[in-house]
Amino acid sequence: MSLFNIFDIAGSGMSAQSLRLNTTASNLANVDSVSSSIDETYRARHPVFATVLNDAYSKQGMQVGGVEVRGLVESTASIRKEYMPSHPLADTEGYVYHSNVDPIIEMANMMSASRSYQNNVEIANTSKQLLLRTLQLGQ
């Protein structure tokens, strides 16, 4: 029954979007993180989404599938260094390194993730109603 597959699909979407929300939270929390070397600096992380074309889904030649997170990529945006000799984390030359999180990108990501999550919830809800109605068929 195809309607049951929708729960898997919408569920995969919800977990992917919540992971995205998670990374956004981590990025936003570290927006002001500093470190004493460029290698240890926090870099913004973003998930990479990909479609799962599961065999169970793609029966009958119908290629449908949920979404999965392939991995997290770190942002390659440049890291800002600032001359703050009095800072406890300053390196020998007196510089601290700021994370490359862009709060505007993160806020936009957050909104997109929460909207997509809501879409998936709504789909699961609608499918649930349809299934319940189907169970009452002929009564």
Added chain:
Amino acid sequence: MSINFDSALGLHPDALRIRSQRAEMLSSNITNADTPNYKARDIDFKDALKMASSGQPNNIKTTHANHFSTSGGQFSSLDVKYRTVLQDSLDGNTVDEQVEHTQFMENSVKYQASLSFLGAKFKDLLTAVRGD
């Protein structure tokens, strides 16, 4: 005269199945709304229903009277079409959330319509059986 469920119920079981498969496809589109390079797909309902009710494309030839008929069966991958984009996106994704959402809603309303038609058919059959 015997009651034949296929002729008594008409198109509605086929319609219901295609509607549920279309719902699956549309939900896959909405779930992949943020997946790069995902191409939105949809089913041409009219063609799929015609195919399912005639049983033409996937109909396995029956050479014996006791063979099961595959008519009213599944549709092939040919029925699934890619959605034309109204607006290109940078990541190659062709899902338009608004379009998918309205299609999904329309599909679920029509699913419920088919469901009530089918329920009415069963009621008719029950009336015929009981005869009162």
